[in-house]
Amino acid sequence: MNRDWNPSLYQSSHSFVWEYGRDLLGLLAPLAGERILDVGCGTGQLTAEIARAGAEVLGIDHSVSMITQARRNFPDQRFEVQDVCAMPFRTEFDAVFSNAALHWVERADDAAAAMARALKPGGRLVVEFGGRGNTRALLEALRLALKARHGAEPQRVNPWFFPSVGEYASLLERHGLEVTFATLFDRPTALEGGGEGLANWFAMFGASLTEELRQPEFVRLVEQAAAPSLLRDGVWWADYRRLRVAARKEG
Numbered sequence: 001m002n003r004d005w006n007p008s009l010y011q012s013s014h015s016f017v018w019e020y021g022r023d024l025l026g027l028l029a030p031l032a033g034e035r036i037l038d039v040g041c042g043t044g045q046l047t048a049e050i051a052r053a054g055a056e057v058l059g060i061d062h063s064v065s066m067i068t069q070a071r072r073n074f075p076d077q078r079f080e081v082q083d084v085c086a087m088p089f090r091t092e093f094d095a096v097f098s099n100a101a102l103h104w105v106e107r108a109d110d111a112a113a114a115m116a117r118a119l120k121p122g123g124r125l126v127v128e129f130g131g132r133g134n135t136r137a138l139l140e141a142l143r144l145a146l147k148a149r150h151g152a153e154p155q156r157v158n159p160w161f162f163p164s165v166g167e168y169a170s171l172l173e174r175h176g177l178e179v180t181f182a183t184l185f186d187r188p189t190a191l192e193g194g195g196e197g198l199a200n201w202f203a204m205f206g207a208s209l210t211e212e213l214r215q216p217e218f219v220r221l222v223e224q225a226a227a228p229s230l231l232r233d234g235v236w237w238a239d240y241r242r243l244r245v246a247a248r249k250e251g
Contacts, residue, residue: 040101044070121251131243
């Protein structure tokens with residue numbers, strides 16, 4: 001999936017991404033001296049939080065612009081531009097952590113295999129990302145706007161990987177990871193920016209869905225379709241559903 005990330009917009013209007021991710025750190029429970037890999041680290045906020053526990057952390061992200069900003073934010077931390085599916089690591093990490101990133105990875109099986117390879121025997125995986133039904137109302141509004149503009153059903157609206165608990169647990173188990181905890185839960189999230197919240201969300205996360213989302217008049221069409229379910233008292237909400245999973249590498 002083609003992504004053109006804007007680190008400034010991410011940090012100014014989408015801090016909820018890592019703010020909610022702090023809750024996931026309790027499941028990770030990093031220890032001093034551990035080597036931990038943060039997959040899809042973005043601009044580095046959670047990488048730095050893990051490091052404060054005394055762990056040695058490497059943050060990786062596919063986006064050059066995000067890694068550049070992470071290095072500016074936390075110059076004492078280690079960050080690298082890497083594709084999770086092509087990571088070279090072999091039995092190097094005590095834990096692999098990922099927040100709000102893996103739904104962007106179309107090659108989910110390759111990503112799971114690479115994360116499993118990176119772990120030491122007995123190492124743990126702790127991840128959270130979009131699960132089955134994530135942003136259903138938001139994507140339905142996009143579908144309706146595309147249909148209204150073109151007079152026909154769009155071919156594809158959702159390019160993301162939003163698996164069920166069973167689907168993702170089975171995928172991890174195929175790569176020697178024993179699932180110890182898994183849950184799918186709703187997390188309605190207020191979008192920053194008031195009346196511009198939905199437009200900002202599409203600017204950050206949805207520009208790769210269709211070029212038409214770069215056109216303000218089309219965004220207004222989407223807003224009209226989304227307003228009955230996602231606009232409350234002048235605040236836009238994203239109907240997030242998150243999949244949270246912990247697993248341990250066999251051996």
